[in-house]
Amino acid sequence: MIYDLAVVGAGPAGSSTAIAAAKAGLSVLLLEKKNVGRDKYCGGGITVLARKYLKDIGASEVEEVFERFSEGHVLILPGEKILIDAIKIHGYYLVRRSRFDGKLMKIAQSFGAQFKPETEVNRINVEGDKVVISDRKGEKYEAKYVVVATGADDRIPVSMGFPKREKEGLGHCWGTEAPYDVDTQIKKWRSEYGFTPLFFIFGILTYGYFWIFPKAGHMNVGMGTTLEESAKYGELHLKGYAKGLEAAKKLGILDNTKPFKVNMSWIIPGRPREKTYSIKKRALLVGDAAGFVYPLTGEGISGSICSGMWQPRP
Ligand SMILES: Cc1cc2nc3c(=O)[nH]c(=O)nc-3n(C[C@H](O)[C@H](O)[C@H](O)COP(=O)(O)OP(=O)(O)OC[C@H]3O[C@@H](n4cnc5c(N)ncnc54)[C@H](O)[C@@H]3O)c2cc1C
Structure with missing residues (x-):
């Protein structure tokens, strides 16, 4: 099957992208190297703005895991x-990130995104008018476009030819x-x-x-x-x-x-990468992969959700 959109990484940026895209009627594949319940080292402070974005994408159910x-x-x-x-x-x-991210992954699935945990992507190539995504186990997935939401880890964006982050x-x-x-x-x-x-x-x-x-x-x-x-x-x-x-x-x-x-x-990637999308590569970067974190506070969840929700269009 060729999906309309493949999303690599199921943190707040990837899950928000998957939710917004699935809601817009696209067929979506969400690939995550870890499992539901994976933790991420983070203060877990959700701003009022981030909460609004969650509401905008129809993911207010995630508030069940707001702890304080x-x-x-x-x-x-x-x-x-x-x-x-x-x-x-x-x-x-x-929030505790294991619970917050886990809930968002589940909401993405409830909107129709196909979720594949324990799937570590190691290569993304463009072949004609589609993107071929390979994982470490040798499986291949095809989509018309790919959103890279792999967080602060530079490897996938750089392997695709995106510029390295500035130190x-x-x-x-x-x-x-x-x-x-x-x-x-x-x-x-x-x-x-x-x-x-x-x-x-x-x-x-x-x-x-x-x-x-x-x-x-x-x-x-x-x-x-x-x-x-x-x-x-x-x-x-x-x-x-x-x-x-x-x-x-x-x-x-x-x-x-x-x-x-x-x-x-x-x-914490507190500065946007020099280039965050490529029409030729049929790829967009969102969240930390794009560097959308406020440099002073280190607050990146709202930028992740916002970049995820605005990227996909049918
Ligand atoms: C110590 C610390 C405190 C912070 N505190 C706050 C805070 O209080 N409030 C706030 O708003 N922000 C905070 N941030 C920033 C926030 O954590 C990030 O901006 C946010 O997690 C970015 O979300 P993301 O989805 O882009 O990336 P991530 O949350 O990092 O998610 C990336 C996902 O991609 C997966 N992945 C990576 N590589 C692959 C691959 N090859 N194949 C498949 N999957 C892959 C990972 O397993 C992960 O699930 C903090 C950051 C740090 C480090």
């Missing part, structure tokens, strides 16, 4: 004097999402600040920040900076993380820092 609402930020600059700025604005819905636009994050008594901690935060915030602690590493995001029964604690800075750090990654935890404990943000050990790290 945070009404604003607390920005902290430690020093001789500690500057704390609590801003009740720009709320975030917090300057890349961020690097590390941390964990660990089981934690979040409800008790939030009670304390609410009595201190009057709302449930996301915490950002600055001044520990150059250009970056340390964050604390509450989920349901899990706390996401991480830090990030530019990849260029991070490459110089070596042991400073862990020392910086330890400093962040120490500051969080001292300020009464985390009563218990023991659960938090760095066990995940990932790249």
